[in-house]
Amino acid sequence: MGNSYLDFIGSEKSTLQPLIEKPAFVPQCSSKMTAFCNKYEENVRDYINTIDEMRSMGIGKDFSLPTIAVIGDQSSGKSSVLEMLSDIALPCGKDNKPWKGQIRYRDYVKTLDRANQVEDEILQAQDMLTENTSISSELISLTVESNNAPDLTLIDLPGITRVPVGNQPQDIGKMIKGLIKTYIQRKETIILVVIPCTIDIATTEALKMAQEFDPEGERTLGVLTKPDLVDKGTEENIIKILENKVVPLKKGYVLVKPLLEKGIASFEHLSEKLTSELIHQIMGWLPVMEEALREKVIQVRTKLNELSGNIPEEVQARKCFLNNKILSYCEELTNLVMGDYKKDYDNEKKICDFSRKVFSKWYNRLEIEKVRLNEEALSKVRFDDKNSQGRELPGFTKYRVFESVIREQIHKLLGPSLQMMKELADKTQQVFNIMGVEHFNPFPNLMQASKDLIAEIRHEREQVAEQMLRMHFNMEGMVYAPDAMYGSKLSEIQSRSEKGNQREFNSPRNSSHEMAAYLQAYYQVAIDRLVQMVPMVSRYHLLQEFAHCVKLQMTERFLNEADTDGLLDEHSEITSKRKRLTDSLKQLNKARALLMSK
Numbered sequence: 001m002g003n004s005y006l007d008f009i010g011s012e013k014s015t016l017q018p019l020i021e022k023p024a025f026v027p028q029c030s031s032k033m034t035a036f037c038n039k040y041e042e043n044v045r046d047y048i049n050t051i052d053e054m055r056s057m058g059i060g061k062d063f064s065l066p067t068i069a070v071i072g073d074q075s076s077g078k079s080s081v082l083e084m085l086s087d088i089a090l091p092c093g094k095d096n097k098p099w100k101g102q103i104r105y106r107d108y109v110k111t112l113d114r115a116n117q118v119e120d121e122i123l124q125a126q127d128m129l130t131e132n133t134s135i136s137s138e139l140i141s142l143t144v145e146s147n148n149a150p151d152l153t154l155i156d157l158p159g160i161t162r163v164p165v166g167n168q169p170q171d172i173g174k175m176i177k178g179l180i181k182t183y184i185q186r187k188e189t190i191i192l193v194v195i196p197c198t199i200d201i202a203t204t205e206a207l208k209m210a211q212e213f214d215p216e217g218e219r220t221l222g223v224l225t226k227p228d229l230v231d232k233g234t235e236e237n238i239i240k241i242l243e244n245k246v247v248p249l250k251k252g253y254v255l256v257k258p259l260l261e262k263g264i265a266s267f268e269h270l271s272e273k274l275t276s277e278l279i280h281q282i283m284g285w286l287p288v289m290e291e292a293l294r295e296k297v298i299q300v301r302t303k304l305n306e307l308s309g310n311i312p313e314e315v316q317a318r319k320c321f322l323n324n325k326i327l328s329y330c331e332e333l334t335n336l337v338m339g340d341y342k343k344d345y346d347n348e349k350k351i352c353d354f355s356r357k358v359f360s361k362w363y364n365r366l367e368i369e370k371v372r373l374n375e376e377a378l379s380k381v382r383f384d385d386k387n388s389q390g391r392e393l394p395g396f397t398k399y400r401v402f403e404s405v406i407r408e409q410i411h412k413l414l415g416p417s418l419q420m421m422k423e424l425a426d427k428t429q430q431v432f433n434i435m436g437v438e439h440f441n442p443f444p445n446l447m448q449a450s451k452d453l454i455a456e457i458r459h460e461r462e463q464v465a466e467q468m469l470r471m472h473f474n475m476e477g478m479v480y481a482p483d484a485m486y487g488s489k490l491s492e493i494q495s496r497s498e499k500g501n502q503r504e505f506n507s508p509r510n511s512s513h514e515m516a517a518y519l520q521a522y523y524q525v526a527i528d529r530l531v532q533m534v535p536m537v538s539r540y541h542l543l544q545e546f547a548h549c550v551k552l553q554m555t556e557r558f559l560n561e562a563d564t565d566g567l568l569d570e571h572s573e574i575t576s577k578r579k580r581l582t583d584s585l586k587q588l589n590k591a592r593a594l595l596m597s598k
Contacts, residue, residue, distance in 0.1 A: 057587045064188040066281040071206045072194030074159035077225030100145040160205045185213045191220040197227045222253035290595045300585045329439040330551035337543040359535040366527050373523045414473045417534045425542045429458045442574040446567040457549045465541035481525040490521035
């Protein structure tokens with residue numbers, strides 16, 4: 001028993017003729033036809049089954065499968081050719097001969113047990129699919145199993161019309177051509193062009209379209225119909241077409257006789273030719289399809305991996321899965337804060353680079369502060385000498401003034417250091433959250449829990465860092481420097497002074513200049529400490545320890561919580577997408593295994 005798969009494309013409104021027309025009479029099947037079916041059953045079935053199985057898997061949605069597209073101008077005899085090939089309107093033999101059909105469109109599926117049901121079902125489908133439009137690109141798929149049906153898959157495309165009829169839109173011809181184009185431009189499609197013998201072949205619109213998308217004619221087969229209507233004396237023109245002398249096609253032309261007993265032979269010739277061409281097309285397509293499937297499998301696996309792969313169902317396995325997700329995330333955080341970039345990150349994620357820029361700005365700011373403090377030192381000392389002199393004789397340096405000025409100037413740097421620390425903490429939290437989205441995006445509960453934990457740890461680390469900075473600035477209030485270090489700085493400052501100013505340092509009138517030199521020397525020592533201390537505290541607590549605490553607390557809290565399983569709940573759309581991809585992967589692997597077995 002052979003299978004014919006007939007797909008009707010471009011259902012039209014009832015102003016057009018029904019797709020299937022009733023024949024004048026029904027011919028009886030010959031023993032020669034039965035022999036033909038048996039002859040090709042052994043050679044064809046394996047190839048056709050391969051395509052049928054892949055089509056049933058839904059592979060045809062993503063890949064073009066080898067098939068035959070039937071096109072022709074209106075009234076070209078296309079329906080009669082389809083009737084002959086599909087055994088739809090012409091059930092041969094006695095009534096008890098096996099015949100089975102199935103029609104499918106949208107969500108509608110119906111099994112047919114009589115051939116005479118087909119016409120009504122197709123008309124009903126056409127009316128439904130064109131309810132709100134003149135022409136529809138939706139598919140009406142009809143499968144026929146019959147002793148008289150060859151193993152072929154045919155796509156029946158609308159007849160090409162030039163003039164709109166009835167309530168058809170003015171651009172109906174353009175719409176139909178666009179629909180036909182989507183099918184015949186595929187390299188896997190054999191184009192069956194139906195041409196009546198009664199017209200000039202050079203003016204046939206269907207043949208012109210076939211030549212446009214198959215200029216070499218390598219996958220186009222011409223079918224000449226209605227030879228009984230040819231005017232006497234013009235038979236020679238038909239012979240020239242059949243001899244490929246008018247519009248050459250590499251696959252040539254087949255003449256189909258009227259549906260009479262003598263027409264069986266031409267039907268066998270056409271079926272044999274189509275079957276042979278389809279097998280040839282399939283054999284060339286198999287290795288190409290196998291490679292395309294392999295690439296598609298890689299793509300689907302990549303997409304599944306982006307969704308964090310398959311989530312195990314067993315409790316312990318889920319904990320292990322969660323642990324791996326956390327460790328992978330935390331490893332990236334460590335790499336980012338330490339500047340160990342093991343892959344090409346966006347610049348906005350490179351926290352270590354960001355911190356170096358922030359610390360460089362801090363260094364430049366303190367260098368500017370040195371100059372500013374040096375300039376202010378002399379004026380502050382003179383102001384104190386003028387307004388705060390007590391029982392001291394002129395020329396005596398007051399250490400309390402020295403300490404007071406130092407403390408005041410150093411304390412002014414506490415605010416900028418805390419601001420710099422906050423800027424670094426903001427950036428670290430931002431990057432940690434960005435990485436959390438990348439790693440935990442399919443799991444909203446896990447992503448929110450990690451976000452909350454990061455905010456909590458940021459607050460803790462920032463508090464500790466701030467306490468250390470404040471403590472250090474408080475210690476700077478002690479005004480301390482090693483004697484040798486301070487003496488070295490003071491000597492450098494005094495040696496830069498002019499020789500005349502050197503002598504004046506010991507005079508009572510210039511005690512303020514001497515005090516200014518003392519202050520400048522100490523500024524050098526104190527600021528050199530701040531240049532290093534503030535970045536080191538910030539980097540330790542807001543980069544290194546921040547990342548370490550995230551890893552430690554994530555593993556402790558998330559893996560020991562009673563509701564650990566809830567952390568792996570996915571977005572509903574992610575679950576649906578994962579299921580689609582998983583099902584697709586199964587079908588692709590099944591299709592690959594099918595092809596590799598050939």
